[in-house]
Amino acid sequence: MSDSLQQPAPLTQRPSRWLHNLSAKLASLPMVLTALVVFVGCTVWTVFYSFTNSRLLPDASKFSLKQYEYLWTQRRWLISIENLAVYGALSLIFSLVIGFFLAALLDRKIRGEAIFRTIFLYPFALSFIITGLAWQWLLNPDFGIQANIRALGWESFSLDPLNNPDLVIYGILIAGVWQGTGLIMCIMLAGLRGIDEDIWKAARVDGISTVKTYLKIIIPMLRPVFITALVLISAGIIKVYDLVVAQTSGGPGLSSQVPAMYVFDKMFKDQNLAQGFAASTMMLVSVMIVLIPWAYLEFGGKKHAR
């Protein structure tokens, strides 16, 4: 018998279920607290108080749908929603298209791939604040791109979105796409690299053109990667705040307002807590509209396949 190995007292009783794995349970405590207290608790708290009349302080004495009715009559909120929809739809399309296009270009076994990748991805390392400030400067009508092109002799050239209420959201879009496409490119590139070399060989033997191979074979194979990218972009769009703060502060007028800005101002500037809660609840609802079908497709489908 292994006398030299430690001999514990023989167990006469089955170890308790609770004590079993105790260290692992202790180690998971921060996760449990975060999940329950912050993610579930705080969310439920805010949703609950969005039905109240809280102004400066949370106050649960009256319940009504008043905040929501008021919210949807606010021009500022409606502009915010419209901006978010335009910004969201276009940044989704541009990010996916440009991201995939760049990834496909880099996947053509080119020289200097690392350099190009570094160039396309570096904006992602920078904050939205820096992105916003940089593009604010570039789009400055008196000093930026517009002024320089006019100086070259094209007097009627105009690129001044940030001072035009109708175009300001596109000015923000240029900056947002500049910052975020690198990430999408990286995800797409990882997806492309994951595709079996033999697929390309087979397509070549079959005489299918490169473009057609991408469209008919590669993109359908990358479906999960596209979905991941889609979810990531969507989750990022709803949080868009810093970029607008830095680039336009929501102006000119109310023309580049976004929901996150509305929430922030109502909660911390206008002393209208419940209105901020209602607006943030609407933000959660819109995320769920995107997330639930995705979760259903991603996880619900798998369960059926089993």
Add this chain to the structure above:
Amino acid sequence: MDKQNIPYSVQIKALGLKFGEHKVLEDLNLDIHQGEFLVLLGSSGCGKSTLLNCIAGLLEISEGQLWIQGKNVTWLEPSERGIGMVFQSYALYPQMTVRGNLSFGLKNAKVPPAEIKKRIERAAEILQIQALLERKPAALSGGQRQRVAIGRALVRDVDVFLFDEPLSNLDAKLRTDLRVEIKRLHQQLQNTMIYVTHDQIEAMTLADRIAIMRGGKIMQLAAPAEIYNRPKNLYVADFIGSPSMNFIEGELQNGVFHSPAFTLNLQDYAFITSPSSGQKVVLGLRPEHILSGTQAATASQQITARIDLVEPMGSDTLVYAQVQGQKLRVRMDGQAQVTAGEMLSLGLQPERASVFDRSSEQRL
């Protein structure tokens, strides 16, 4: 050797394992003798590795008891059970040297340094890895890594060794070499060894007894020769032997096997139970027990078959033949000159055949 007088080393009593509602192992009983080499054999998913993990204490069992060296270890931690374990992927700690790998468990058990050194030296000598002690696993070949992994079990100085498919990650030649070494090690140490594999050659060559598992149950537990010659049921008969046994469906009438292809008088066959007349049966003939060429005449009964396909394999030749539509695999001498389309005279030996009931699939 009379094993009845040797005390049991590992006893598995009514062991059950459930994952949720899914029963993986159920009411499993197995007694393993002191110094015995037991092989758990089966195809993937049969529960053999699961059973080994239960013995090691890496999986918590739902029912039953486990005894090792006369001690109930059912609720003990793996390190407290007096076992050593060798894994398929070697599972060496990559950042530790070979010496570090061998001493890790002993340090955890607070064995004095002098004793650790002594045990490592002994294990290194047995396994011929003295020169590798200061190397990291990444600098070792597959065979060397597995030797170190065996060493890790060896230094623990325990009575029971558990092997979980230890040779599956090695190439064919190394596998054969290390197989012989494990057998030699067993002869030298006389430990109890429980060895999981899906490779029947490993099982046949190493085992004192083989337990063939399927769906969490033991289909047959016996010495290799017994399993090969007298498989207890159709599953075992089919599983053991490569190429596998020929099965011919037919009927028994007055001790004579009747099938559309041929009849065979079974008066030399040792029935366990006396069969009833008209019983539906399956006759099993191993390809190597069907005689051909000049030997065919020495068998008690001859048939003629037409050759469909010939697979020369060097040491012997495998022939796919047909008798009245009944397909037969026959193993012939490697030097036999036969070609497809020829007629071949074959000799059947009822005394080496196996007969199974068609519905219960049990040996008769």
Add this chain to the structure above:
Amino acid sequence: MHAETLEPHGPKPKRHFSRTNIMLYGTLLLISIYYLMPLWVMVMTSLKGMPEVRLGHIFAPPIEVTFEPWVKAWSQACTGINCDGLSRGFWNSVQILIPSAVLSIMVASVNGYALANWKFKGSEVFFTILMLGAFIPYQIMIYPIVILLRELGLYGGLSGLVLVHTIFGMPILTLLFRNYFAGIPEELFKAARVDGAGFWRIYFRVLLPMSLPIFVVAIILQTTGIWNDFLFGVIYTKPDLYPMTVQLNNIVNSVQGVKEYNVNMAATLLTGAVPLLIYLVSGKLFVRGIAAGAVKG
């Protein structure tokens, strides 16, 4: 030359400047200009004096190089009443970054390890909630967290912000570590258990030494994330303690005084220097970090 003499023989002639190649590299170069333009303009502007900036040639290199805007941005630029430049925000950010990164990585790595190797009843449920939490807009949780921090006496200070960064860094980091540890062969873990090692000993002696790359990835992820944060900094700290990114925005977008574009650009570059440096030094690991964080396994 006759056609017969051109019969294919030997290696196929390679054309270095084929039309596809010119198109390929042309496109890449053009796109590169779009991506590099802001950086170029920022650097050029920050090296010019204000008179030269007012000439408007933002793409042109400076006629006279000056580092004064950089000095001014670092030590004199004003936010509100404080006129000690970005240096204040820089040191605030350092004080926020180090404890936040250390704490969040420690907690998440142990947590990911527990989830990968020591599953217990309910562990997957909490993990799922944690992952879904990553998609909840922060805005809905901001205010209750203010209340919680106030109750804990941490509101307005750096430690409160550290806690917030730890909490919101948890989903991505836990996922990162869980997936990494789950990728380590299970048999190694079993071998360690047979060798008598418990939860902490396996973590520290077996897993930690072989997990250096993933810790580097986590550090990169957290450093850039925390450094670039704006929202939490604004909400959970007082103006004196604002992190660099918040201070940068306040300097550049302040409505008082004459706009000093060169100082603003220098300030922007100073703030971006930390994540940019990390990005350039870490290279592939940065890519791996965002890919690992992004693509759920």
